Amino acid sequence: MKNRTRFLTRTALLLAVAIAFQIFGKLIPYNNFVVGPVVNAVLLVATAAAGLWSGIAISVIAPLVSAFTNKAPIAPLVLGFSPFIITGNIIIVLAFWIFRKKDKTQGNVSGSVLGVAVGSVLKFGFLYGAITAFTSLVEMKPQQAATLTGLFSWPQLFTAIAGGAIALVVLKLAGKALEYKE
Numbered sequence: 001m002k003n004r005t006r007f008l009t010r011t012a013l014l015l016a017v018a019i020a021f022q023i024f025g026k027l028i029p030y031n032n033f034v035v036g037p038v039v040n041a042v043l044l045v046a047t048a049a050a051g052l053w054s055g056i057a058i059s060v061i062a063p064l065v066s067a068f069t070n071k072a073p074i075a076p077l078v079l080g081f082s083p084f085i086i087t088g089n090i091i092i093v094l095a096f097w098i099f100r101k102k103d104k105t106q107g108n109v110s111g112s113v114l115g116v117a118v119g120s121v122l123k124f125g126f127l128y129g130a131i132t133a134f135t136s137l138v139e140m141k142p143q144q145a146a147t148l149t150g151l152f153s154w155p156q157l158f159t160a161i162a163g164g165a166i167a168l169v170v171l172k173l174a175g176k177a178l179e180y181k182e
Contacts, residue, residue, distance in 0.1 A: 006180075010050035015058050018042040022066040032155055033162075040163020041170065043089055044096050044116065048171050049178040052097045059089030074144050081148065084130040088123045092160055095119030112171065116164030124157035 018039045025035035039062055047055030063086050067079040078085075096115035103111020131152035135145040171178060 007050045007054060010178075011046060011054040011057055014042045014046040014049070014054070015061060018058060018062045019065050022062065023069055026069075026071075032151060032159065036155065036159025037162035037166055040092065040160050041166035042163075043093050044164060044167035045170050045178070047093050047097050048100065048112070048167070049174075049180050051180050052093070055093035055097065056090055059093055060086050063089065074147055077138070077140060077144060077148060080138065081131070081134055081152070084127060084134065085152075088127045088130070088156070091126055092116075092119035092123040092164075095122055096164075109168075109172075112168055116161070116168065120157060120160035120164055123160050124154070127152045127156045128154075 021035050021038045025031040025038075028034055042062075043055050043058055046058050063082050067075065067082045067085075070078055072078070095118045096112065099111040099115030099118060100108045101111070103109070103114075105111075131149055135148055140148075
């Protein structure tokens, strides 16, 4: 399969997985702890299997689809916060890609683990700072601010690490079958 076809196929398939979990995950109570890890795993698997631009594309598209399909009362606020969610996703993708690329060992295991760890902490830190600023600058009810802060603070660290662990297992099990060659 040619690189362009592989890129498009893998990106589309992984984006479909992320969107399916986002849409059907809304039926699950506390879905953030199910959907979040899956979406983070998809971002990292896409980066490893189809390249940096695949991870970035899904980082941009998935949060927008989620925000536009969200029926919750805070949906307009989540849509307004989407650029920060996108940036947080790109942060974890970039960290994962950079550390994985620098690791020249077979399977890039230590680079991948380090990329997940650093990317998760950076994503969490960015989103926590962004939601703190967002809730203080945008006019909203205190309960809405508390809900948003609850969604985009420590749970982001958990979902990023859990998603990273899922991605590492998927990549390990898939072996060279999913390996992206630049």
